[in-house]
Amino acid sequence: MKVVKSLTLALVAIVASCLTQSASAQDNTLLGAGSSFVYPLFSKIFAEYGKTHDVKVNYQSIGSGGGILQLTNKTVDFGGSDAPLNADQAKKIGVPVLHIPMASGAVVITYNIPGVTTALNLTGKDLADIYLGKITSWNSAEIAATNKGIKLPDLPIVVVHRSEGSGTSYIFTDFLTKVNPDWASKVGKAGAVNWPAGLGGKGSEGVAGLVKNTPGAIGYVELIYALENKMVFANIQNKSGKFITPSLATTTQASNVDLPANAEVSLTNTDNPKGYPISSFTWALIYKEQKYNDRTAARAKMVLDLLWYNIHDGQKNCEPLNYAPLSKSAVKVAENILKSATYGGKAIL
Amino acid sequence: MLFNAFSFLLSAFSPYTPRHMTVKNKRLDLSYSQMKWETIFKRILITMSIIILIIVVGILITLIVQSMPSIKTLGIGYLWGKVWDPVNNIYGAWPFLIGTLLTSFTALIISIPFSYAIAIYLGEYNPKGWLSNLLKNTIELIAAVPSIIYGFWALYVLVPIVRNFEMKIHVAPYGVGIFSASLVLAVMIIPYAASLGTSLIRMVPSPLKEGAYALGATRFEVIRSVILPYTRSGLFAGILLSLGRALGETMAVTVLIGNTSTIAPKFLDLFFGPGNTMASVIANEFAEADHTLYLSALIELGLALFFVTVIINLIGKRIITRYSK
Secondary structure, eight states: OHHHHHHHHHHHHHHHHHHHHHHHHHHHEEEEEEOSSSHHHHHHHHHHHHHHSSOEEEEEEOOHHHHHHHHHTTOSSEEEESSOOOHHHHHHHOSOEEEEEEEEEEEEEEEEOTTOOSOOEEOHHHHHHHHHTSOOBTTOHHHHHHOTTOOOOSOBOEEEEESSOOHHHHHHHHHHHHHOHHHHHHTOOSSSOOOSSSEEESHHHHHHHHHHHSTTEEEEEEHHHHHHTTOOOOEEEOTTSOEEOOOHHHHHHHTOSOOOTTOOOOOTTOSOTTSOSSEEEEEEEEESBOOOTTOOHHHHHHHHHHHHHHHTGGGGGTGGGTOBOOOHHHHHHHHHHHHTOEETTEEOO | OHHHHHHHHHHHHSOOOOOOOOSSOGGGGOOHHHHHHHHHHHHHHHHHHHHHHHHHHHHHHHHHHHTHHHHHHHGGGGGTOOOOBTTTTBOOOHHHHHHHHHHHHHHHHHHHHHHHHHHHIIIIIOOSSHHHHHHHHHHHHHHHSOHHHHHHHIIIIIHHHHHHHHHHTTSOOOSOSHHHHHHHHHHHHHHHHHHHHHHHHHTSOHHHHHHHHHTTOOHHHHIIIIIHHHHHHHHHHHHHHHHHHHHHOOHHHHHHSOOOOOOOSSHHHHHHSOOOOHHHHHHHHSTTOOSHHHHHHHHHHHHHHHHHHHHHHHHHHHHHHHHHO
């Protein structure tokens, strides 16, 4: 019986300590969840922010869809997402949600063609046709037309895509949908689609592994991943007809266009002639009306201050971590969006 | 769940517990606190068992409730639908059902010779000594390695070998696919059947074996006519345990199977080509399933997997009862 008693005591002690901890944690800890793409950037920015402010941020990288779900359930202060809310998600949330751009990311096309080490030039239409399974060989006339001077072998193309639902796939299919009507009607855009051809690799590392090991393979990964792993990637033709090498600068350029006031915009196939066409914002999501559940005005202010910091001082952390910082026009739009947030109907900032 | 189902088999095969009945009835001497502890202990056991039962039933209920939207919209055709298109809300589980069964049974067939050989060697030929211990620990280590490590090891080492093999037999040389996934699954499930088999073979009563030897049987004959018949249903239970593991394995399979939700019409292309399994689809798509019907269809896939496991278990149990007669 002594054992039982001491066990009970221990249990009570643990529970009590948990309770007190969560009670104190509520005051200066903000909760966030979502996009895993933005996670390294967020942890860096939040750590910097914590040095000068008495705020801790607990951000869980559970994927964009999970982040939106957590926000819907009102268990987090903000969500992170690589795609804007879709109709179904917006309907479930039911109240206006603000999309604040945090940084830009790009998706690059990588390939493994024995004997070819230079960057290929690919048009969006051909890329979609490759992923549709219509262009099946590297020496096909379509690819040769934009790559004069490169000797391409007679090798079948092995298409590799992400196996799991991901923001990367969303950006990629969003681009293909805009540039190829056939893709738009047959496949469409989503984090996970019914891929007409090819293999699925698990995560960026799975795609990279398959491409590296399969002669003739083509795949897509995030720019960050390609830069860190020194992979070859193709120049992609943008709307103005120029072949653009993906880089942080060209990705930032993609958002340097006239943006709509709510920033819920797809940057793929950008109008900017200097912009890389497969780019996207990654957003922080918050409720427009910050007074819900039993949130205090102070807490709402804390969230907005944090996000304000993210789009200004926080941006200096982007480039060292291979994220493309927001363009000038994107920062301006983001400022206005943050200013539109309210607490009990009154503006906070 | 599977393990629970078969633990009773293990106990059935433990060596006869000799009960030396003493003349004095000890129960009469028990103090009040001893009696009380007896009751408490018994209650703990019952509670634990009931909790497990509640959890399993709870999982089943949750799966059914959550997959209701999908069941209502898609009906029974979900099971043999061949298209999985989240964008247009068309869901069919058939390719994944085929992928799951094909990878699991292929892996099982490949693993059986290995697990039986290991079980007989460690159980009968070399039950003691450093080599035996080393081998046994190595086998157990196979089960302890995280499956993602198998996945990426195979992706970088095994897949190129499989690709060369596929070029030789003139099928599309993807490398990844159902065949590669089955090979790795086979390695992963060996320990389950092997260690259960080893313990069972060691438990064969020595009077039986000694009798056979006395009658002039060779070692092989003893194994064939005494040990294997005696442990047959137990060894089969070990295989079922392996199969259960293979059905549910997710991560290694996801990395290797190619994740394609189309089925090739020719068996050879299907077997060596990319496919997908139920568990890996769920793992891949659950986190980003962004509309209600999609999420529900994925949960229904989990429900289907649940039933596949139950059905295979029931069939297995029927076979075991027929064997042990």
